[in-house]
Amino acid sequence: MYDLTVIIPTFNEEANIRNIVMAVDAVFYEHSIHGRILVVDDNSSDGTISIVNELKGTKENVEILIREKDHGLSQSVAEGFSHAVSDVFIVIDADFSHPPVLIPWMYEEIRNGNDIVIGSRYMEGGGIRKWPLKRRVISIGATFLGRLLFPDITDPVSGFFAIRKEVVDNAPLKPRGYKILLEVLGKGTWKKEKEIPFEFVDRETGASKLKIKTIIEYAWQVLDISLYSFTHHKSAAWREWTKVFKFGIVGISGIFVNMGVLYYLKEYVGLYYLIAGFLAIELAILNNFIWNDLWTFRQAYSLKLSSTWHRLILFHAVSAGGLVINMGILYLFTSVFGVYYLLSNLIGILIGFIWNFFVNRRITWIRP
Ligand SMILES: Nc1nc2c(ncn2[C@@H]2O[C@H](COP(=O)(O)OP(=O)(O)O)[C@@H](O)[C@H]2O)c(=O)[nH]1
Ligand SMILES: [Mg+2]
Structure with missing residues (x-):
């Protein structure tokens, strides 16, 4: 043998x-x-x-x-x-x-x-x-x-x-x-x-x-x-898909946080809507970060290698990029290609999501 x-x-x-x-x-x-x-x-x-x-x-x-x-x-x-x-x-x-x-x-x-x-x-x-x-x-x-x-x-x-x-x-x-x-x-x-x-x-x-x-x-x-x-579901590619799904669920939870906070700060606190909107986005990003860190990418190597602050900053930077992509596509499809604005936004959200997932996967939470 x-x-x-x-x-x-x-x-x-x-x-x-x-x-x-x-x-x-x-x-x-x-x-x-x-x-x-x-x-x-x-x-x-x-x-x-x-x-x-x-x-x-x-x-x-x-x-x-x-x-x-x-x-x-x-x-x-x-x-x-x-x-x-x-x-x-x-x-x-x-x-x-x-x-x-x-x-x-x-x-x-x-x-x-x-x-x-x-x-x-x-x-x-x-x-x-x-x-x-x-x-x-x-x-x-x-x-x-x-x-x-x-x-x-x-x-x-x-x-x-x-x-x-x-x-x-x-x-x-x-x-x-x-x-x-x-x-x-x-x-x-x-x-x-x-x-x-x-x-x-x-x-x-x-x-x-x-x-x-x-x-x-x-x-x-x-x-x-x-x-x-x-x-x-025992295959390695499935392990990756479950991360995509979890990331998507977290993203949806972020939309609720964003809308809820915006409504609350404008209606009950009386803030100007753009300021309320900015705070709402920030809280949604924090919400998403916490859930992704504790749940989606729980087993990532970088949890041991990098500090939470480091990941939080990276996540902000990637999210900002996602926002720019989303807005860019909204503008491009609506004003340049004449697509209905809600459809343009949906495409923007989708591509922003793909960006957010892949870039975070490669730099923020690495190697499970
Ligand atoms: N059995 C078998 N071996 C192959 C076949 N095609 C290539 N190889 C072998 O696979 C290895 C890599 O092939 P090669 O043509 O050098 O690929 P490259 O290095 O990607 O250009 C070599 O050892 C080849 O002899 C094939 O159809 N059958
Ligand atoms: Mg060769």
Whole structure:
């Protein structure tokens, strides 16, 4: 029984496969890891298969799975998951875009209690070398979409990651395209995740295989994971949706506070309505802050890291931004596009809400 299986998906990698297998095996040796290497190949037409077969002759921990139908990177990795028997899996590209020296660190983080460990290109210390602008733009777009579902994860579409076997044991993965990690995050069972930075280096030899079709498949995948989370309340994306709902309920409570205070201060205290209105907004913001802090984002890391004052100031700043967005859209849609003002305001409220949620989620209450 092996402790760890390193899964290497390959398609026509004769230029790299020997070196990557040797490099991973050397890392095992140096760190006394009892690991196995599982190459999952989509029936390459070049020398990949024969090279692995030759390596198998000298190394008993090397294995190859040759697939003949349903060609695809994600499908290959998923098949690797069901084939491997160890408790931990690590997925790594064959073309040295992912540094094998990080394998022991990832493995250790899994043993430290994380369910998923992700090699991140987008966190501090990470990066991408030798990518043309087009690739960068596509990748940033893909990452942005993925972060809507998993805001704490900087690189939810990384191809370099480690998981515990249980994460995918009963997961109904629908592997398509290139983003198997997003599928694992969306359909798998996990609580704790950790990212470690690395610098992605684009391949030196062989061709990259990204196509337009991949981008369309990816958008479907994000939608599919969102729908899945609505019916599977243990999923990580559902945990995120519950925050959105709570934030919305708090927002509605704020409207009542705002209206009530305005009415009271004007009618009973006799304040000028704009002054009353200003105080009403401030009290509504305080109301929303308290409920979000105690309820919506109760488990946020920043509750320990930052002071309540710090969060309160951030929340004010974000709310002010939301107000400007709301007013801006009200003006733009009504006076420029000629939309009925109540409808314009509704659109403004909605976009202001999205702003408030996402920005607060990223800066005020971080990492649950
Ligand atoms: N099994 C399998 N592996 C693939 C397929 N496409 C790419 N790969 C492998 O997946 C890894 C990443 O592919 P690559 O083309 O370098 O993607 P990029 O780095 O995102 O441009 C490499 O190890 C490839 O050999 C595929 O259709 N099937
Ligand atoms: Mg590559």
